[in-house]
Amino acid sequence: MNYKNGKEVLPPSLLKELQKYIEGELVYIPKKTSHRAAWGELSGSRLMIQSRNEDIYRCYMTGLSFAELERKFHLSVESIRKIVLKMRAAAVVQVECEGAVGRK
Template sequence: MIYKNGRDVLPPSLLKELQKYVQGELVYIPKPSDRRASWGEVSGTRKLLAERNEEIYRFFTSGWTIMDLEKKYHLSGESIRKIIVKTR
């Protein structure tokens, strides 16, 4: 992140108004946007986990045991159970 001096980028009237609230401190000004992306949306991780969970559920409904799924996905039995319950 690049820091800029307020004197260089803000009009004098706005700088004076900001100094009423904050002086000599760093202030982060976020980019304008409608909403922030949820966790995993940008990288695709959310989609990959959803697909994995659907696959776990399909295997379970086709007869795989919790132990089989634990070994295949390297997850605890409790995690597998949670995924199955959520996916139903």
């Protein structure tokens, strides 16, 4: 986050109006919501977790138990269970969508 001097970036009338409310303090002005990146998009965390979750689901589908997945991925059984259920639901939706495309 960069610091900007209000004198340099704001029109004088707006600067004068802001000074009625706050003077000599730092003010954070958030980005518009349409310009905000979702969690993990900029750092790559979102993609990394998605890839890990796909690996967990693939391993589950090949027969690994929740306890084995817990040890392999260093997550709790409950976390593994949630990931598997979410990935299974996403796979079902994808299959249903692909079936609908084939019927056209």
